[in-house]
Amino acid sequence: MKTLAELQAIKEKMQGQVNLRDDDKSVRVVVGMATCGIAAGARPVLQAFSDLVQANNLKDVSVTQTGCIGLCQYEPIVEITRPGEEKVTYINMDAGKAKEVVERHLMRGVVMADYTINSSGMAK
Amino acid sequence: MFRSHVLICGGTGCHASGSDGVMSALSEEINKNGLEKEVGVVKTGCFGLCALGPIMVVYPEGSFYSAIKESDIPEIVSEHLLKGRVVERLLYRETVSADGIQSLNHTAFYKKQKRVALRNCGVINPENIDEYIGADGYQALGKVLTEMKPEQVIKTVMDSGLRGRGGGGFPTGRKWDLARKLIPDADQKYVCCNADEGDPGAFMDRSVLEGDPHVVIEAMAIAGYAIGATQGYIYIRAEYPIAVKRLRIAINQARDYGLLGKDIFNSGFDFDVDIRLGAGAFVCGEETALMVSIEGNRGEPRPRPPFPAEKGLFGKPTVLNNVETYANIPQIILKGAEWFASMGTEKSKGTKVFALGGKINNTGLVEVPMGTTLREVVYEIGGGIPKGKAFKAAQTGGPSGGCISAANIDIPIDYDNLISIGSMMGSGGLIVMDEDNCMVDMAKFFLEFTVDESCGKCTPCRVGTKRLYEMLEKITSGNGEMEDLDKIKTLCEYIKNNSLCGLGQTAPNPVLSMLHNFKDEYVQHVKDKKCAAKVCAGLLQYSILEDKCIGCTACARACPAGAISGKVKEKHVIDRTKCVKCGACVEKCKFGAIIRA
Known part of the structure; x- marks a missing residue:
């Protein structure tokens, strides 16, 4: 290594990962990982969120798991809470939808209405 | 990329309580559940709460598990890592409250602490240079070599008010300034690190080296640039095998990356570091004896002056600082002298690491701003004295220091206050004594x-x-x-x-x-001729209370000196001429019939 730019490159590559060890964040992504969630494919969803948050170095976002919230037929379920906004619940998620949610909702603040629980008609 | 990191303490304390076994059990269980691509296991340095080891923290939740056994691992993996359900019964009890689980930083042990020298301990993997770089590592060296003149570096350290953390408290910037200026035409200068931590009960420097070895290497290179030295030596006792191993790994990684060696960051500055092992003699922590020992001679001190800044290692100008002193340097460079000087008291800036030991609940490693009172350290961070006993005194500075009595428990701890009450800062060992200590x-x-x-x-x-x-x-x-x-x-x-x-x-x-x-x-x-704490055996007398003794003979059988006589179901007596005052009889008596006074 001969330049500061090289040092900076390693720093940026590592920052997203080391940042995982900070539990003081305001945006929360919670993936349902009970038996129902896992059976419906929640693990690749969790992994996708985690990878994308780190790859994009979203420092204020934590990606964690939770248990069953009682809507097993809509799993995998992902809840996103941003400070000062109402909780958004996404249903029937997969890794591809996760990528869209990260890019639109987490990075630009646009809720992906088509994927939320409201779109299922259940809430009406 | 991992979605979850499990940090396991690999410091000496947790190593001794079995963290290696826990770590291999964890890796095995993670593989068994097919989580090896999702969950990363990281061995870190000391978290500070050594009394409750082995310690394990799971991120992103930040769940702090203490006193983990290998048999707990399957439950943690299947519940927490697989299903995201925190295993509450294994959490550090201070993090569990009626309102749910709180962050570690809000517990009594951590909330009054300010981690500067220990900032990476228990956070990064000390055997991976990339993690250190990810936590701003080697940025200070880069800044110094590309933007600052040696004089500016020395001025920054001087302005920060940093004083030697080995115990003497000499201003670090002044030491560097002397080494730079005293012999202007010296053909060779040296930078040395004193890691010969010898006070009984002190383990601050060991913990820094085990948890964050690169910080010392980076700081030594900065010192080398400031005074004009190209070679550094770390003098460390062979009794610290984990610290030595991690230092070796760190030095090799830094060399591979070109952060040690020739022409670092194309600046024309050369610097390298080598390790010298000490055999554990206390006197080798004294600066002149330490340097004599590095030279390969018998570790004995010599009179000063000349001071090392003028005539040190191999007769050349030398800067010698303690591990903890170095651990502060990179952050002083990055965050500025004002930032550092904003912590602490008027003449003692920054923070100090203490190794808490003796009669205290939270035995371990703490870092507090200078000026924190002993009461806060003992009762708030340290969790008080076991069994509700009364605080009697605390020894600071080990065998070179003195005690702080209960009357002085509220004075702010800094270099000058401790000297004024007849103690000294020392390297940071803090041994708490209660009413049972003589x-x-x-x-x-x-x-x-x-x-x-x-x-x-x-x-x-x-x-x-x-x-x-x-x-x-x-x-x-x-x-x-x-x-x-x-x-x-x-x-x-x-x-x-x-x-x-x-x-x-x-x-x-x-x-x-x-x-x-x-x-x-x-x-x-x-x-x-009395010892109120009942410690000095020579001043104690043992006797048997007639009305309580039932003649069970347990004491007579336990006595190694044959000093107790008496028949079965009759009162026993102690022959004081034969009694060796070992106390074995007291422990055996179930009726409280034997007293020592």
């Missing part, structure tokens, strides 16, 4: 250490400490006379004033400060 016995304990560790070169230390020890021995065995107390004081002053190096000059400190703070206790030992 202050004559404690003084004897520390003196026994210095008698053992005196190198023997000068008479005041070699003979003086031995005679002093014998006087204390005389008092604790019940043969003391009042004039001995005056003789002790006179001899202490003599040793202080005439010894060649710091070891001898400070050896009488524990005796003097305990005699000053607890004079009554010494007088009681001499006049009444």
